[in-house]
Amino acid sequence: MHQTEEATNRMLGQLPGMTELVLVRHGESEGNVAATQAREAGAHVIDVPARDADVELSATGRDQALALGRLLSEVPDERRAAAVWSSPYVRARQTAELAVDAAGWPARVMVDERLRDRELGILDMLTSAGVEARLPEEAARRRWLGKFYYRPPGGESWADVVLRLRTLVNDLDRRHSGQRVLLVCHDALILLFRYILEDLSEREVLDIAATSTILNASVTRFARPGGVGEWALETFNMADHLLSEGVPVTEHAGEANVHPR
Template structure:
């Protein structure tokens, strides 16, 4: 029998709530121009609620039947994703290989980093206008990335993932925009279809999205599911960020 040429399933998890998520929500509520976070984005850790969510994720993994548990983890190098994966695996009691790949990192915002949407409009009105004209998919802030740029590096990462972990169940711990763009790439969505999903809902912290490989296609089985958080009375948080910030 020929071995599968791709993983059998991909479980995409957004990291637990970060202190950056909390700060971005507070900045939006206070109508501030800048998100008050001391660390660079890559070093921003989980909040206490985020750690609770990561542990709930681990309890959910532990309760899965053995033939449904992940066999390997791919993870963004950012602190909040690394902490989410580590806590979840500790609670699940699993010692799995964790492959850290910088191509799974959050979208880089360049000169708009740490600015709320009000901050962008106040400090870089020309970029706010470019964003309105080009749309979310193709606007690339100076020094940063467009969503299309992120999709390009995700295609490259998926090529390595599919070759290295063919036939395995893979847990992928990443960021909200990355979950959306992995769906875009794997399901072969159009720009309009992707934006329709984004308008309808965001990706909640520590939520589970699963795609299964059926024949030669990736099929969405679960999207943004937080039943595992509800089951353990863990906080359910939804942080969209502002001005495309927050991850």
């Protein structure tokens, strides 16, 4: 079947895709810690230890990934994910690899660059205070456009990220027809998967972003019996596996003012 015809039939529900999609935010990273410290200190620049793609998990983040793995180990064989995919960023790959190893799953962690975090361009390494002080015109443009459509020079808007995630979902549907898939990625991506799979509006996804912080190593799960029809959100931002093991639950939020104004 021609690929375009196949994609059309899949969208029409005539071909099965994935039956379950589990989304995990990476464990706490050294960058998360540095960013929170910078914001609390009123600093303009985040003292990150490496470029964004190379930032590693903190000690707490490693504990969170292992706790996630123990949660996955309790999943019956018949309900295990057939595939595990990760962002190429080190903190996500470490989370996926530690969790899969702790779970005793035979799955190999596969990487796709479309799962990388949103690229911040000129705003990279700056706190909100730093953007206001050093790039006031960009700060004003960001407020005017809102988080969904604002694209920093050299970076991406949320709408840009949605475009790459849509192609990923289509590819995963084709590659993992009738199967469960686990993705390890980043907080903004989890919100944007909700935007795509639940067919949300800009305002609806921004309302969620304004009221919810995606917790490190949290689990969000979508189900679609038979691999056809609409997705149902079964679990959102669940971190009970951390609480039950006494592992810290960490919140490292992004910019709180997300709506256009």
